[in-house]
Amino acid sequence: MNYLFDPRHWTGADGIPTLIGEHLLYSLIALAIAAVIAVPLGIYIGVTGKGVFLIAGLANALRALPSVGLLILLVLLISPAFPSKMGYILPSLIVLVLLAVPPILTNTYAGVRAVDAAAVDAARGMGFRTMKILTDVQLPCSLPLVLSGVRSALLQIISTATIAAYISLGGLGRLLIDGKAQNDYSQMVAGAVLVALLALFFDQLLAFITRRVVSPGLTRRTIKSASIAEPAKTPVTV
Amino acid sequence: MIKFENVTKAYPDGTVAVDGLNLEAPTGKLTILVGPSGCGKTTSLRMINRLIEPTSGTIYLDDQPTSGMDAALLRRRIGYVIQHAGLFPHRTIVDNVATMPILLGESRQKARTKALELIERVGLPASFAKRYPWQLSGGQQQRVGVARALASDPAFMLMDEPFSAVDPVVRGQLQDEFLRLQSEIGKTIIMVTHDIDEALKLGDQVAVMRVGGKLAQMASPSELLTSPADEFVADFVGRDRGYRSLGFTKTAGAVAIGEEAVVQLGASAEEARAKATGAWVLVVDGSRKPLGWAQPEQIAGGELKREHLNLSGIAAAASGTMRQLLDAALSSPSRRGVVVNEHGELIGTVTATDVVKAIEAEPHLETAR
Numbered sequence: 001m002n003y004l005f006d007p008r009h010w011t012g013a014d015g016i017p018t019l020i021g022e023h024l025l026y027s028l029i030a031l032a033i034a035a036v037i038a039v040p041l042g043i044y045i046g047v048t049g050k051g052v053f054l055i056a057g058l059a060n061a062l063r064a065l066p067s068v069g070l071l072i073l074l075v076l077l078i079s080p081a082f083p084s085k086m087g088y089i090l091p092s093l094i095v096l097v098l099l100a101v102p103p104i105l106t107n108t109y110a111g112v113r114a115v116d117a118a119a120v121d122a123a124r125g126m127g128f129r130t131m132k133i134l135t136d137v138q139l140p141c142s143l144p145l146v147l148s149g150v151r152s153a154l155l156q157i158i159s160t161a162t163i164a165a166y167i168s169l170g171g172l173g174r175l176l177i178d179g180k181a182q183n184d185y186s187q188m189v190a191g192a193v194l195v196a197l198l199a200l201f202f203d204q205l206l207a208f209i210t211r212r213v214v215s216p217g218l219t220r221r222t223i224k225s226a227s228i229a230e231p232a233k234t235p236v237t238v
Numbered sequence: 239m240i241k242f243e244n245v246t247k248a249y250p251d252g253t254v255a256v257d258g259l260n261l262e263a264p265t266g267k268l269t270i271l272v273g274p275s276g277c278g279k280t281t282s283l284r285m286i287n288r289l290i291e292p293t294s295g296t297i298y299l300d301d302q303p304t305s306g307m308d309a310a311l312l313r314r315r316i317g318y319v320i321q322h323a324g325l326f327p328h329r330t331i332v333d334n335v336a337t338m339p340i341l342l343g344e345s346r347q348k349a350r351t352k353a354l355e356l357i358e359r360v361g362l363p364a365s366f367a368k369r370y371p372w373q374l375s376g377g378q379q380q381r382v383g384v385a386r387a388l389a390s391d392p393a394f395m396l397m398d399e400p401f402s403a404v405d406p407v408v409r410g411q412l413q414d415e416f417l418r419l420q421s422e423i424g425k426t427i428i429m430v431t432h433d434i435d436e437a438l439k440l441g442d443q444v445a446v447m448r449v450g451g452k453l454a455q456m457a458s459p460s461e462l463l464t465s466p467a468d469e470f471v472a473d474f475v476g477r478d479r480g481y482r483s484l485g486f487t488k489t490a491g492a493v494a495i496g497e498e499a500v501v502q503l504g505a506s507a508e509e510a511r512a513k514a515t516g517a518w519v520l521v522v523d524g525s526r527k528p529l530g531w532a533q534p535e536q537i538a539g540g541e542l543k544r545e546h547l548n549l550s551g552i553a554a555a556a557s558g559t560m561r562q563l564l565d566a567a568l569s570s571p572s573r574r575g576v577v578v579n580e581h582g583e584l585i586g587t588v589t590a591t592d593v594v595k596a597i598e599a600e601p602h603l604e605t606a607r
Contacts, residue, residue, distance in 0.1 A: 116322075116324065116327060118320055118321070118322040118323070118324035119324045119325065119326050119327065120324075121289070121320060121324055122318065122320055122323075122324030122325070122326075122383075122386075123324075123326070124289060124313070125287055125289060125313055125318035125320070125396075126313060126314065126318055126337065126338055126341065126386075127310045127311065127312075127313035127314035127341065128310070128341070129310050136326075137326060140328045141326075141327060141328055215327075215328035215329070215370070216370060217326075217327050217328045217329060217330070217370030217371060217372065218327055218328050220370075220372050
C-alpha cells in the first residue's frame with residue numbers, strides 16, 4: 001500500500017491520475033465504439049430475426065478470444081502501417097471493442113426478443129409506425145437488458161485495458177507491468193487495487209443510471225422501495 | 239359499417255386461411271366471429287386493420303375500401319383490443335390509456351384527463367392511474383385494454399378474444415359490463431371468440447366460421463339456436479341449444495310468481511317451522527334480500543344462524559329470461575326458484591312446472607322453430 005500513499009506517485013507524466021485518465025480514455029472510447037456497433041446490430045437482429053447465427057456463433061466465439069495474443073498479433077499487423085503511437089493504440093482499442101461487443105450484442109438481442117409480443121401487436125394495431133414501435137415500445141422495454149450488457153462490457157474492458165501497457169502504452173497496466181519488471185510488488189498491488197476500485201465504481205455508477213432510466217413498470221419496483229441495491233455480478237479480474 | 243367482399247387470404251405455401259368471405263357488420267352493432275381454431279376468424283379480424291393484407295377481395299369501412307388507405311392512419315381510426323391486453327409494461331395505466339389521444343395529436347394533459355375518465359368508466363378506481371400494468375390482475379388489465387381502445391373515441395372497434403384469458407367469474411363480469419358499456423356507446427364492433435356461449439351472450443349477430451375460412455352461418459343468437467343452417471353449425475352451437483335458447487325469451491309477466499313466507503336470521507325453530515312450506519323455509523335479511531334456504535328441523539332448539547343456510551339456489555330477476563327463471567327453480571333445494579326485483583329484493587318464488595308451462599304457452603318459440 002505504500003506505493004499508493006506516496007505523494008510522488010500522484011503527480012507527473014506517469015503519476016496515478018494520468019494513468020487513471022489514460023485507462024478511462026481507452027476504456028470509454030472502446031465502450032462507445034462497441035455500443036455503436038452492438039446496440040443497433042442487436043436491435044436489428046432482434047426485430048427482424050435475421051442473422052441470429054451472429055448471436056449464437058460469432059458472439060460466443062469472440063468471448064473465447066485470448067486478449068493478449070490477439071493484441072500482439074494486431075500490433076504486428078497494424079503498427080507498420082502507422083508511424084505514430086496510433087499503431088499501438090488502434091490494436092488495443094480493437095481488442096477491447098471485440099471484447100465488449102458480445103455482451104452488448106447478445107443482451108440487446110435478448111432484450112428486444114423478450115419484449116411482450118402482445119404489446120408490440122397492440123402498438124402496431126393502434127397505428128404506431130415501425131420506427132415509433134421501436135422508440136416507444138421495443139427500446140424502452142429492452143433497456144434493462146441492454147444496460148446490463150453495457151455494464152458487464154464495461155467491467156471487462158476496464159479490467160482488460162491493463163494489457164495496453166504490454167505494448168508500452170499507458171493506463172493502470174503500467175503499474176502492473178513496471179512493478180513486475182522492477183520486482184516492486186507494492187506497485188503491482190497498487191495497480192491491481194486501483195483497477196478493481198475503478199471497475200467497482202463504474203459498476204455502481206451504471207447500476208445507479210439503470211435505476212434512474214429504466215421504468216419501474218419493468219423492474220417491478222414499487223416507488224417506495226426504489227433503493228434496493230442490486231448485487232454486483234461480474235467478478236473483477238486483473 | 240364494416241363490409242367484407244369476397245375476401246380471401248391464401249399463404250404462399252397454399253394454406254387458405256380465409257376463403258371468399260362476405261360479411262357485413264352493421265353500424266352500432268356488435269358482430270361476433272366465432273368458430274373452432276383454424277377457421278380464420280382472427281385472420282379475418284386482422285385483415286380489417288391490415289395487420290394482415292388480404293390476398294384478394296375488398297374490405298370496406300363505411301363504404302371506403304381500406305386497401306387504398308395508409309395502414310397506420312387506418313388503424314388509428316379503429317379501436318383494437320387483444321387477448322392479453324398488450325399494455326405497455328413501462329408506462330403507467332393512465333399513460334397507457336392516453337396513448338391514442340397523444341398519437342392523434344392531443345396535448346398530454348388533455349389526453350390524461352380523458353384517460354382518467356375512461357379508467358373510471360371501465361370500472362377501475364382512479365387510484366389505479368399511477369400504477370404499472372404488472373400491479374394489476376388479468377381482468378383489470380383487460381379493462382385498461384378496453385379503456386385504451388376507447389380513448390380516441392373510434393367509430394369502430396376490433397376485439398380479439400378480449401375476455402378469454404381471465405377466469406370464468408371475472409369473464410362473466412367483464413362481459414356484463416361490456417354489454418352495458420356498448421349499450422351506452424354504440425360502437426361498430428367486430429369481436430372474435432372461440433367460445434360459443436360468449437358469442438351468443440354478447441353478439442347482436444353472430445358469424446359462425448368453419449375450418450378452411452368459410453362462413454357457415456350469419457344470424458342473430460336466437461336464430462342460431464332455433465334454426466342452425468347445417469349440421470356443423472348445429473353441432474358447434476351445442477347439444478343443449480333448446481335450453482339455451484330460453485336465454486333469449488324474456489319472462490316479463492309470462493310466469494305466475496307465487497307468494498313465499500320468509501323468516502329472518504335469529505328466528506326460533508318454531509317460527510321457522512310455522513313459516514316453512516314443505517321441508518324448507520326462505521331466509522331474508524332486513525331489507526327482504528334473499529339469503530338462502532333453511533330446514534327448520536336442523537335448527538335444534540336454538541335460533542336460525544348463517545351456518546344453517548343452504549346457498550345452492552340462484553335468484554332470478556323478474557326482468558330476466560326464461561332460462562334464468564328455470565335455473566332458479568332447478569337450483570333451489572326447495573325446488574321453488576327465488577325471484578327478485580331490480581334492487582335484489584324478494585318478489586316471490588316460481589316452480590319449474592310454472593316456467594315450463596309458460597314456455598309451452600309461448601307462441602314465439604314454436605314459430606321460430
